[in-house]
Amino acid sequence: MTANVIEVNNLEHKYGDLKAVDNISFTVQKGEIFSFLGPNGAGKSTVINILTTLRKLQKGEAKVNGYDVAKESKYVRKSIGIVFQMMCLDYEMTVCENLEYHGKIYSMPKEERRKRIDELLKLTELDNKRNTLAKDLSGGMKRRLELARGLMTKPAVLFLDEPTIGFDIQTRMRMWEYLREIKKEGTTIFMTTHYMEEADQLSDRISIIDHGKIIVTGTALELKNQLGEDLLYLETSDNKAAAEVLRTIESVTAVDDDAKSLRIMLGVDVTHILPKIMDSLRQKGIEITTVNIKKPSMDDVFVHYTGHDLREGYTQEKPEECETVEALK
Ligand SMILES: Nc1ncnc2c1ncn2[C@@H]1O[C@H](COP(=O)(O)OP(=O)(O)O)[C@@H](O)[C@H]1O
Numbered sequence: 001m002t003a004n005v006i007e008v009n010n011l012e013h014k015y016g017d018l019k020a021v022d023n024i025s026f027t028v029q030k031g032e033i034f035s036f037l038g039p040n041g042a043g044k045s046t047v048i049n050i051l052t053t054l055r056k057l058q059k060g061e062a063k064v065n066g067y068d069v070a071k072e073s074k075y076v077r078k079s080i081g082i083v084f085q086m087m088c089l090d091y092e093m094t095v096c097e098n099l100e101y102h103g104k105i106y107s108m109p110k111e112e113r114r115k116r117i118d119e120l121l122k123l124t125e126l127d128n129k130r131n132t133l134a135k136d137l138s139g140g141m142k143r144r145l146e147l148a149r150g151l152m153t154k155p156a157v158l159f160l161d162e163p164t165i166g167f168d169i170q171t172r173m174r175m176w177e178y179l180r181e182i183k184k185e186g187t188t189i190f191m192t193t194h195y196m197e198e199a200d201q202l203s204d205r206i207s208i209i210d211h212g213k214i215i216v217t218g219t220a221l222e223l224k225n226q227l228g229e230d231l232l233y234l235e236t237s238d239n240k241a242a243a244e245v246l247r248t249i250e251s252v253t254a255v256d257d258d259a260k261s262l263r264i265m266l267g268v269d270v271t272h273i274l275p276k277i278m279d280s281l282r283q284k285g286i287e288i289t290t291v292n293i294k295k296p297s298m299d300d301v302f303v304h305y306t307g308h309d310l311r312e313g314y315t316q317e318k319p320e321e322c323e324t325v326e327a328l329k
């Protein structure tokens with residue numbers, strides 16, 4: 001018996017000559033919050049769209065809730081809830097009507113609909129906005145309504161594509177609270193994000209994805225621990241020469257001399273090794289101008305594995321809105 005709610009093997013997807021998804025394999029276990037963390041254009045939405053049957057699978061295998069995405073799409077759709085990167089509410093309907101309508105489409109009996117709507121409005125704290133038109137909600141509330149809608153049918157798996165894109169940190173943290181509550185109900189969650197902190201705080205496991213490939217997968221702690229005990233940042237009179245010296249020191253696991261500060265990964269606690277580092281550099285006549293010490297963060301993990309900063313070149317900070325829905329406004 002497998003507890004894998006999502007199983008993906010050797011998934012590939014091309015847009016013309018562009019390989020947007022390049023031989024991706026991963027599994028998500030029941031009850032997990034699993035995140036794809038990666039920059040704009042990494043291929044996150046393409047994968048989520050294939051898994052939710054919105055985009056046709058070209059190559060590879062994917063199963064959701066035990067159903068084959070290509071051959072049993074109807075059953076896959078019955079197993080899932082989706083919160084898109086693009087906002088897709090019906091703006092001329094009230095909060096309650098949006099949920100009612102969704103429940104009706106999925107043939108939920110009236111009593112069940114009412115009950116679920118009450119539960120979800122409570123969960124997303126939209127109770128007092130019941131009769132407000134969707135178009136009059138704030139951005140954060142619209143997103144919460146989308147979340148409630150995605151959960152109407154009590155799906156086995158909830159898919160969220162960049163659920164907090166463009167939101168301030170308070171709104172984002174509230175969303176995390178709701179998602180933790182949903183996890184408690186036993187729902188498996190697959191989400192994408194380009195926010196390090198979001199992946200770090202919320203996920204049981206994270207896959208870092210870049211240029212259509214999964215670079216590494218693990219819990220936030222596993223990923224950070226792989227970078228060693230501490231990270232030391234040094235600015236010196238001669239970084240290249242300093243890097244040479246540092247690489248000969250035991251317990252120094254890696255030295256990155258590409259930036260203004262040398263980035264030094266340590267296999268031991270920095271207090272044990274810092275005196276030795278300073279002595280060795282002094283002996284070579286290298287002057288240390290700045291010292292910074294920190295525990296590895298998700299940012300460090302990302303830079304380490306992809307060789308670039310996630311924020312570089314990221315422009316899109318607002319959720320897009322569906323064209324069809326735009327037309328209704
Ligand atoms: N419909 C499309 N037609 C052509 N290229 C696309 C299409 N959708 C996405 N792409 C390209 O595929 C790559 C991956 O896109 P996407 O899956 O949206 O990444 P992400 O969600 O991580 O930003 C990008 O280079 C993007 O420009």
Ligand SMILES: [Mg+2]
Pocket residue numbers: 044045046085161162
């Ligand atoms: Mg996307």
